[in-house]
Amino acid sequence: MNIDLPMVWAGIIALGLFLYVMLDGFDLGIGLIFPFFEKSSERQVLLNTVAPVWDGNETFMVLGGAGLYGAFPVAYATLLPANYLPVVLMLAGLIFRGAAFELRGKAKRSLPLWDLAFIFGSVQATFFQGVLLGSLLQGIKIHNGQFVGAAFDWMSPFSIFCGLGLMFTYAVLGCGWLIIKTDGMLQERMYALMKPLTFILLGVIMVVSAWTALGQPTVAQRWFTGHNLLYFLPVPLLVLVSVWGIFRAVDMRIEAAPFRLALLLLFLGYTGFIISIWPNIIPPSLTIWEASATHSSQLFSLVGTVIILPIILVYSYMQYRVFRGKVREGDHGYH
Template sequence: MIDLALIWVGIIGLGVLIYVVMDGFDLGIGILFPFIPDRQERDVMMNTVAPVWDGNETWMVLGGAGLFAAFPLVYFTVLSALYLPIIFMVVALIFRGVAFEFRFKATRTKYLWDQAFIWGSILSSFFQGVILGAYIQGIQTTAGIYSGGVWDWFTPFSLFTGLGVVVMYATLGCGWLILKTEARLQDIMYTLMPKLLITLMIIFAAVSIYTPITHPEIAQRWFALPNLIYFSPVPILVVLFSGLILHACKQRHEIKPFVYTLALVFLAFTGFVISLWPNIIPPSVSIWQAAAPESSLKFTLVGAAILIPIIIAYTFLSYWVFRDKVRIGDEGYH
């Protein structure tokens, strides 16, 4: 028998992963703006994602809509618990989106739109990390209803994971700009990448140590035999790809730093899934307990089967059309 709940978890998980990758390097460009004071180089940075940035956010909508359709209990419970950081994230994304539209048309106020783009990128990334940290810590429920406080999400751990996501997106953005730019701007990114990567590895290590210490069930999942043998490739591959990124930057490869950073993001996502599986509302509500009725899962799956290939097709097409490097003097965003 087909496990529809598991299929929907795969769909939502894929949507979240694609969003983190695509909007991750997109947001990372705004995070890197303060390192590049030159106005023309900032124009180039924005133009590397100008044709695709709004399409990248489609995957966030897909994830939210899929959660509402397939796991309504999760949708209402998690949103109730994380209402404030989600609102803060959305407001930051709005400022960032408006900055995209206004910055290229402004003259006297261009520096203000630069700040809106920078802080919109930083804060939306930060609150995504806060949401991640609060979710990992667990959500207090009673009879399936959120029973915690308004500020339960506001903890040192969630703030730390917020910082971690900012650094991770900046690293992705750095790899993207190495791929899409040249000359002085590319040289700056080659210099920044090792520093960002080392910071990211420190954050990964801190989260990997703190989480099992404070959550015995996660420690049991990772370190009990035979799981220790099955899951040990994850941290080993993280170290391996980190070394490959450093080597690729030293050798000045253009494609490899971004590709290897994508591999790191995938490994981090894999570690997240392993830590919480099979709970979809940590620490105790499983995927199957939270799933919608089978008839609802079947009905919405038909719509997903139609829409997702279309989204993938136009996403691939947009990246293919705008696949070349972006240079100073190229026609910009209008």
């Protein structure tokens, strides 16, 4: 049987990136809503909800990046030169945020400074992830498999709006996570934040969808030509149902539902992104087959991935299972 390895690797990378955005998304989202809570004890509770898992969440970014480098070297060599600055700034934000997370627990007089570092590191990492997404959606100039655009092609009104939009996406995820992990007055404040954040996120989704369709004729043709509209219509309908479900769950104080529905919103947005660019790995013209490494290279890498990926998934599942439950002020936490 002849296996289409580029398809297999596209699926693995897509899975890795989605798991990263899902897991590190709510983690980063906590940093984004950090400014709404001024008491040090409340901020410590927020951090303690992710203290055992935050660094493990970033494993999936490594999986996605390494997979892209090994399986689609042409895409890697095109995407990186087109986005050197936002990639560096995103990684710097993650590093600065991680350092703040570690050092905050040891700080006394400098505690407010490390709080600011945690906030700005989260904002910087999230914003530039969104900019990267916008840069990819708007298309990258390629000729003979090489980037031929300018150093600042990534900077556009659309990519900047995507950066801001991803901040609201992660804030919704973070708020939903904290509804599950906290209780009492802290949880009530999370409920109060969830509705306005979700409403803004719905607006962001609508603007990005319309902007993409109007600015990219190929994307509009993909969504609205022939039977495609009928096939893809469930995506926007499910977005509206998910938003309604979040509002309903908040009103009824159903703890787990807002986070789960926020994850569904994220999945629908990710699905829409895949639909819009497929089968290109670098829009508007570089397909997964054109960007692929040799068959032997992809096969060799796949053997290792088949062994390692289940271990990573089991480890990730176990850490969330072991540290499940509420986190309260005064609990033994991360120090």
